[in-house]
Amino acid sequence: MHLDHQRIAEENEAILSAHQTQWDCFRTVSSQSDSYWEECITRLSAMQIAIPSWALGTGGTRFGRFPGGGEPRNLEEKLADVGLLHALSGHAGAISLHIPWDIPDDTAAIRQQAEELGVVFDAVNSNTFQDQDGQLQSYKFGSLSHTDAAVRQLAVTHNQEVIDYGKALNSKSITVWLSDGANFPGQQNFRRAFERTLDSLQQIYDHLPNDWRMYVEYKPYEPNFYSTVIQDWGSSLLLASKLGPKAYSLVDLGHHLPNTNIEQIVSRLMMEGKLGGFHFNDSKYGDDDLTVGSIKPYQLFLIFVELLEGIASESFAWMIDASHNVKDPLEDLMQSVEAILIAYAQALLVDRQALNAAQEDNDVTLCQEIIQQAFRTDVRPLLAEVRRRNGAALHPILLFRKLQIRSALIEERGSKVLATGL
Ligand code: PSV
Ligand code: MN
Numbered sequence: 001m002h003l004d005h006q007r008i009a010e011e012n013e014a015i016l017s018a019h020q021t022q023w024d025c026f027r028t029v030s031s032q033s034d035s036y037w038e039e040c041i042t043r044l045s046a047m048q049i050a051i052p053s054w055a056l057g058t059g060g061t062r063f064g065r066f067p068g069g070g071e072p073r074n075l076e077e078k079l080a081d082v083g084l085l086h087a088l089s090g091h092a093g094a095i096s097l098h099i100p101w102d103i104p105d106d107t108a109a110i111r112q113q114a115e116e117l118g119v120v121f122d123a124v125n126s127n128t129f130q131d132q133d134g135q136l137q138s139y140k141f142g143s144l145s146h147t148d149a150a151v152r153q154l155a156v157t158h159n160q161e162v163i164d165y166g167k168a169l170n171s172k173s174i175t176v177w178l179s180d181g182a183n184f185p186g187q188q189n190f191r192r193a194f195e196r197t198l199d200s201l202q203q204i205y206d207h208l209p210n211d212w213r214m215y216v217e218y219k220p221y222e223p224n225f226y227s228t229v230i231q232d233w234g235s236s237l238l239l240a241s242k243l244g245p246k247a248y249s250l251v252d253l254g255h256h257l258p259n260t261n262i263e264q265i266v267s268r269l270m271m272e273g274k275l276g277g278f279h280f281n282d283s284k285y286g287d288d289d290l291t292v293g294s295i296k297p298y299q300l301f302l303i304f305v306e307l308l309e310g311i312a313s314e315s316f317a318w319m320i321d322a323s324h325n326v327k328d329p330l331e332d333l334m335q336s337v338e339a340i341l342i343a344y345a346q347a348l349l350v351d352r353q354a355l356n357a358a359q360e361d362n363d364v365t366l367c368q369e370i371i372q373q374a375f376r377t378d379v380r381p382l383l384a385e386v387r388r389r390n391g392a393a394l395h396p397i398l399l400f401r402k403l404q405i406r407s408a409l410i411e412e413r414g415s416k417v418l419a420t421g422l
Contacts, residue, residue: 001080001408003087005391011402012394019384019394026381037382040348043312044386047344049280049337050094050122050319053102056081056330057419059289059323066325070409071419075102075110078419081330081409083117088400089337090392094122096319097169099162100132101420107168114169122173123215123277123317124166128155129179129223142180144200145193145229152200159204167209173276173317174208175250176201177217181224181231193229198242205243215250215276215317216240220257222287233265240274248276252321253300254287255279263302270310277317280340289322291332293339300339301375304347323421328406334396341383349374 012019027037056078057071072078078095085092095114104110114121128143137148143155163174180197182188205214218236219228230236233249240247249269256262269275282288282295293300307316320336323329351370358366384394393399400406 001084001405001412003084003403003405005087008087008391008393008399011399012388015394016388019381019388022381023385026378030377040345040382041386041389043348044341044345044383045090045390047091047341048093048120048318049091049340050096050317051082051085051092051333052096052098052125052319052321053078054098054419054421055320055323055333057421058329059325059421061325064325067416067418068328068406069415069417070406070411070413071329071417073413073417073419075104076113077413078102079110079113079117079119082119084405085330085333085337086117086119088393088396089334090387090390091337091341092333093118094120094319096122096125096175097165097171098125098127098421099158099165100127103165104169111169121166121169121171122319123175124162124169124171124173125175125177126159126162128158129177139179142178142188142193142229144176144178145180145188145197147196152196156200156203160207163204163207163209163212166212172211173213173215174204175215175217175317176204177219177250177252178228178230179223181221181228182226183224184226188227190227194235197229198239201239201243201247205247208246212246213276213317214240214243214247216243216247217250217252217255217279219252219255219287233269237269237272237274240276241272247274249274250276250279250317252279252281252287253292253303254281254283254289254321258285262299263306266303267306267309270306270314273314275310275314275316277319279319279321280336281320281322289324291322291324291327291339292320292336293343294335297339297343298375300343301346302371304343305350305371305374308347308350308352330406331397331400334400338383338396341386342379345379345382346374346377349377349379 058067072081082095131138137151137154146152216236216239218230220231236249240249280292282290284295324332355370
């Protein structure tokens with residue numbers, strides 16, 4: 001299924017005057033000039049968020065899975081779904097592949113399809129948390145940190161191959177997430193596990209082309225429940241610093257213990273020039289992988305407020321890492337994309353000069369007023385205007401439903417199909 005801009009523009013026409021009223025009202029209430037809004041629109045238009053190839057099918061828990069039908073059956077169909085998301089939202093112009101779940105059969109054809117859809121290949125992801133069919137050694141007790149050199153070699157070689165697949169697709173980065181760790185106290189020597197991991201990562205790093213980056217993701221627990229080798233931003237930063245200038249830390253919002261001040265971590269990593277990017281999601285308790293902004297939108301906004309210190313001069317990898325059991329995956333991803341854009345737009349509204357002055361004066365009340373003035377602004381008319389100008393839908397989810405896209409996908413692909421992934 002393909003959705004072109006002409007069709008979207010026609011659909012927008014029906015609700016254009018309502019949008020125009022809201023957009024005019026928005027600008028009237030704010031005391032900003034037209035050039036201020038133009039600058040915001042330019043910055044917001046540039047925001048492209050990678051869609052993970054594994055989030056296009058219905059997510060599951062270890063207790064079950066409730067697919068809604070029409071899931072993509074292969075990489076071509078996953079790419080087509082990202083194309084739909086990009087056409088509707090204007091901000092999903094990238095896909096992030098997980099290898100070996102999504103090894104392209106025909107690289108040239110996949111590249112051409114992506115180009116036609118206006119989609120680029122973001123970071124490629126390796127997988128050493130599952131054993132593959134016919135694999136000679138097992139990752140049961142770890143991969144890059146394993147006590148057995150043969151297992152470490154297998155995991156290193158896999159990561160190097162993932163880089164090679166990415167090179168063929170013109171991807172420019174690899175994200176390494178390790179499930180390595182221990183389930184019980186005493187099971188693992190912390191120091192030796194870390195040293196072995198560094199040594200393995202160094203071999204992968206040495207395989208990176210010059211214009212590539214490596215993102216080192218951290219996670220405090222799961223699937224190992226006592227300790228993980230790269231459990232927090234400190235360990236990730238340590239590894240990224242030791243590896244070299246092409247290595248960065250990656251912040252997955254769900255990979256923090258409850259109440260962690262993630263915005264402060266973001267600030268520290270950025271200060272050291274080691275913030276590589278994000279896996280966006282939301283959570284109430286742990287790595288819940290819920291829709292971005294569904295639980296803690298204020299935290300997301302505060303992260304973007306910190307990011308504004310570096311967003312214009314540095315480049316970050318933006319990806320959604322969420323997956324769902326009870327929603328249509330495409331609708332859910334549209335909600336996540338919108339939530340990220342809302343947080344970014346609200347952060348742009350913060351009067352930074354006034355905030356700096358209030359911080360210097362220790363005027364705590366005013367600091368909070370300034371921050372919350374921006375957070376409490378309904379920026380949705382601004383985001384709809386950004387979409388309209390970029391040929392995307394004024395209301396992506398409404399249009400997705402109106403055009404009955406899911407039914408068309410079920411018709412095309414069937415109701416009992418299963419996408420690869422978790
Ligand atoms: C692990 O929880 C993680 O966040 C890593 O990014 C994985 O690659 C991804 O989820 C998908 O399993
Ligand atoms: Mn992640």
